[in-house]
Amino acid sequence: MGFMRTLLNDIDVVFEQDPAARNRIEVIFTYSGVHAIWGHRIAHRLWKWKLRFLARLLSQLVRFFTGIEIHPGATIGQRVFIDHGMGVVIGETCEIGNNVTIFQGVTLGGTGKEKGKRHPTVKDGALIASGAKVLGSFTIGEHARIGAGSVVLKEVPPHSTVVGIPGRIVAQHGKKVASAHALDHHALPDPVADTMREVERELERLREECTQLRSALAVRANDAGKAEKGRGDI
Structure with missing residues (x-):
């Protein structure tokens, strides 16, 4: 897929996810999540071209202007939507699939000083709500949902809902697996x-x-x- 088509997809997904979006001009100039994604796409190319210092410099500039920190080594797919975004941190070895939604304050990080793959892999269609912390090298499955404020330290199966500290699965494929709160931002444990x-x-x-x-x-x-x-x- 061409680079310009990718940038247009980054705009189009906003209209699907955010009812407050009115037109493309507004999205292009006022949505910090879009700015952060675009800055990362350029920084990631510089990173792959071994221009590591320029990549890190650009990522830090984007962080300064948007409040969103994405390491240039992270891999981000198509139509990823970062809503509001302030405080979002995405680590170097993180891999994010297509059609993923991330809210403000989310951390996709590691758990220590280990080398190699140390950040999570987020599969297509996943949603990670405000303030959630996903820490470690494991997979968040397709269309999984992570509740606001949750701390996830182990793998999440596809089509699952996880809430709490530490995160626990409360639903799979739309059916409850335990007596607990659903994914309501105001009704978490x-x-x-x-x-x-x-x-x-x-x-x-x-x-x-x-x-x-x-x-x-x-x-x-x-x-x-x-x-x-x-x-x-x-």
Whole structure:
């Protein structure tokens, strides 16, 4: 596919994914996700031509202007849509397929200082929601969906929905596999709130035990007082 056709595809996918897009002029001049993708396509070519310094320099300039950091070594397919994009980080050995959607704050990174393939592979049609962290060298399957704020550390099968920290599969092929929240950005598991509820339940149990203990002590004291009075009457 020609380079210009690729750039036009990068514009056209915006109209499919973002109802706020009105015309091509607006997309070309105001969409930072498109700017970042275009800058990366040029930087990636420089990287493949072994012009590594120029590639890194261009990628850093794009990062400065868009807030989106894509390593020039990363491979990005056709019709990839980065929505808003601020804070998105895509690592050097990351491979992204076609028709992938990435929201702001997403990290496609590694887990350490290992060499070789150390970043995820994202297959066609996947969606990675706001703030998700996908860390390590494994595959996100076709049309998989990663919930907002999730931390994914292992492979995700195709057509699966993953939420939580650490990420867990809650649906496959549209059917629930566990009792959990669906992919609602406002209704994901909250481990802090869950812990606070556990603490509140434990406090309530301790209060009940203290109340029972006070009652038992009061009964014993009352019985002891009656016994003492009885001995005094004798």
